[in-house]
Amino acid sequence: MDDSGKKDAGRDFIRRTVEEHNRTGKFGSKVHTRFPPEPNGYLHIGHAKAISLDFGIAHEYGGLCNLRFDDTNPERENPEYVESIKEDVRWLGYDWGEREYYASDYFEQLYEFALDLIRKGVAYVDSMTPDQIREYRGTPTEPGTNSPYRDRSVGENLDLFERMRAGEFEEGEHVLRAKIDMAHPNINMRDPTMYRIRKVSHHRTGDRWCIYPTYDWAHGQSDSIEGITHSLCTIEFENHRPLYDWFLDQLEVHHPQQIEFAPLNITYTVLSKRKLAELVREGYVDGWGDPRMPTIAGMRRRGYPPEAIRDFLERVGVSKTESVLDIEMLEFCVREVLNRSAERRMVVLDPVKLVIENYPEGQEETFEAENNPEDESAGTRSMPFTRELYIERGDFMEDPPKKFFRLAPGREVRLKHAYYVTCTDVIKESDGTVRELRCRYDPESRGGGTADGRKVKGTLHWVSAHHAVPIEVRTLGHLFTVDRPDRIGEEEDWRDYINPESRQTNRRAPAEPAVGHLRPGERVQFLRHGYFCASDEASDSGLPVFNRTVSLKDTWAKMRQKGKA
């Protein structure tokens, strides 16, 4: 790819490294990456960062990116997760072609590699218990101790390892370990485990194996086998790089370059698979694809466009500093895409009836409303207008402050695309709540403007009461009440900070007729409220469900909050 138009400034350290390799011909100027998820959960926005880097960099430099499932732990992995991962990567807009691989495809090769290391005298079968192994490992500040089994002969190791594979031993009886250095300052180098016995069947290899390679043993070699040039991963694996390098050097095989970057964190949510799984398991959300979840599936259901997620990731950039992104930045990217692409519709979330006293009973006319002011080609739709309408309860105040320019007794406002109306009377319930607003309209203002050019400050959305289509609207907020729920200490329970109001449901909101034609997955802007996505979820009442993707910016609400109005 031609990057000459891009100046060097702004290019991140990974791309610079890749370019340096291309310049020196380190990998024959080839670039081949891979995205290596473990199929033990759904993908989230943090994975999307890795995906956009892995696929993005490969594409930019004319290379390829593989999708490889690192399925070395049969106890936690299953096909449902591999399917969801494939769907999510595809939805994000990336294509791995025919290159769908599995670490489990390499089990035989990995076994041969292990035999090789045993023969070289740098791997041995250890027969200590897990507890003993832990004790012998030492601590970060104290060196470990050699296992009494460390000096078994090559012949004995070969025999034992083959019998481990044959199933002659029980789980925990033996493990295969690399023989490196029990006093190494990097704990990962203190004879790490390569194989453990697990008598469970694997989602792809079934019962063919009862010994499974650890991630540390399988990962680097899998990259090598696939001819990966640049193994991008998060900084938590920086400490493991010396081990991966050691394995590759001992084996004398193709040696990819691992490059670590900082993982993504976002305010008001958690991004650890363990916690996400807990939210699902304990019923705080309705599954991995709940629209409040930061999973790809959740964001899809919530209405986040994939291009907005990609744009967000590009803006964030990549570095090695521990970073926490304001959720506002993601929301900005979502609004930007939706503003230019989502059609407008009118829905009243908290309705109050408005009756136009001088509008003939039984009369009906239709107005053509633009579908998207940002895109003329989106055309128009018809909106029926009648004497009785619904408007937003919050758009009326009996005793308004100065800067409130919506409806109030004696005030004139514009009903978007329709007429100017002036409030003449307020009818209340016995408890004082407003039941109905009486207005008069100006026939001269048809279409929403008058020849005299008089100023009308407020413009309200409305729905004809007779034509209203009821829908269920779910207003989604942050999943947590604090900006850094991932930072809750051990003494506290992070679940105490789950936002009990993260989903607020309006079970029967009147919508204009055109809303009735929306199909699940379609994204629209409900005027003056926000962007919403028609959901495939079912409501109790059988009404169509709309999830709020993100609200519109609300300067008025902000002014009120700060007490300026």
Added chain:
RNA sequence: UGGGACGUAGGCAAGUGGUUAAGCCACCGGGUUUUGAUCCCGGCAUGCGCAGGUUCGAAUCCUGCCGUCCCAGCCA
């Protein structure tokens, strides 16, 4: 007296010894507007974790210190 990494604005992030330290989000002003949306204009680090040093010149080089993160799974 363990090892590895990282500190530039409220949040990200360019900057790789040489004019007034990019840009984005947020925030604060102002203009336009039939969405208090969008859009447009302007503001927002005499300062780069701190302290010394080298240099004509330092966010960039050196020394020391401080802070944060990761590592003691037969998880990934």
